[in-house]
Amino acid sequence: MTLIQGRWSLDDRLEQILREVPFEVPRGAAGLTVRLGYDRSKGVLDLGAASSYGFRGWSGGARDEYTITRDWATPGYLPGELEGGTWQVWLRLHRVPPEGLEFSLEVSVHTRAPDPPAEQAPLEAARPPRRDIPDVEGLRWYAGDFHTHTVHSDGALTVQELAALAAGRGLDFLAVTDHNTVSHHPHLAKVREITLIPGQEVTTDRGHANVFGDVGWVDFRKPADTWGERGLMSVNHPLGGDCAWLQPIAERPRVAEVWHSGWWDRRWGAPLAWAEAWREDVIVIGGSDFHRHGSDGLPGEPTTWVLAAHPGEILEGVHEGRTAVSAGPDAPLLLRLGDELLALDADGLVLVRPGGARQVIRGDRALVPAGEGPFRLETHENEVMALCA
Secondary structure, eight states, X not given: OEEEEEEEOHHHHHHOSEEEEEEEEOTTOOEEEEEEEEOTTTOEEEEEEEETTEEEEEEETSOSEEEEESSOBOTTBOOSOXXXXXXXXXXXXXEOOTTOEEEEEEEEEESSOOOOOOOOXXXXXXXXXXOOOOOBTTBEEEEEEEEEOOTXXXXXXXXXXXXXXXXXXXXXXXXXXXXTOOTTHHHHTTOOSXXXXXXXXXXXXXXXXXXXXXXXXXXXXXXXXXXXXXXEEEEOOTTOGGGOOOOOOSSOOSEEEEEETTOOOTTOOHHHHHHHHHOXXXXXXXXXXXOBTTBSOOTTSSEEEEEESSGGGHHHHHHTTOEEEESSTTSOEEEEETTEEEEESOTTOEEEOGGGOEEEOOSSEEEEEOOSOOEEEEOTTOOEEEEEO
């Protein structure tokens, strides 16, 4: 075992927030374990790993220990051959107090790999009936969520458990977007009851963004303009407290998570005002940012609806701007059906058109002329209930 001890100062954080602590791995090693120690009551250190060939995992502040072997790894980290040479423990100095923060790293290299944890049996969920929504020229409206987390970052559920929960709530698709890692991607294809979209939440101190698709790991250390080079990118919770979007970016992505579970009072119009200021043709999506029961929204709170040929083409539907957002899978809903808008379970709500023209919706299933969007449904108190392109 190798013991590394030190102390990070506030000046260290301001000079360079991500630090690399090197250690040696001999050729032929079967595994390694890293343990981080520090006083969590005083600060936060984010944890990751890189081999001599590049990225091997990230767990942020969710874990103080990880193991990597040829055949398995701690969630958040990538199993595989342990290349001999210099590795690094990545430490992001997320919160360092003025008096500094002492830390220790214990690095153990294994000649025999530790036994893997027991695998979870597949889970099944009873799916509720689909809502009665007509197809549009061979396309169907699918319900889903573009922002969720598992044990592969700071979530509490496994991929299987999250999928069962989402399917049981009537969702057709779910983007699994763990922080700064792709270790969850190989597990998504094992799920059958719901379409799982590979994603990663690129997470920095100056803003978060989701990148969707099986595009490989996105380097969060690089400028934000590079993050979406290989996949569809959305700006996450742009007004979200200490994780609001502050990243400099030359080309503003068109897709934005305007409706986030943190929009707890939807009479507050700032997210919509931000979207209009962001760019004229913004594509609105929603995300629960689900981590665990009792925290954030449940999967599908809010629900994003995408018009697509089949669940495998959800990202294509988003790219084309065929989206709508509701508060939940069974909440009042506003969808575009060609030249008309379908308002479901929206009796007494107010349809707001571009420019501010308003009309009251009568009945639980109403068709009204569409025209150019975007549109929204509100209560008489201006609480947003649904959005539609």
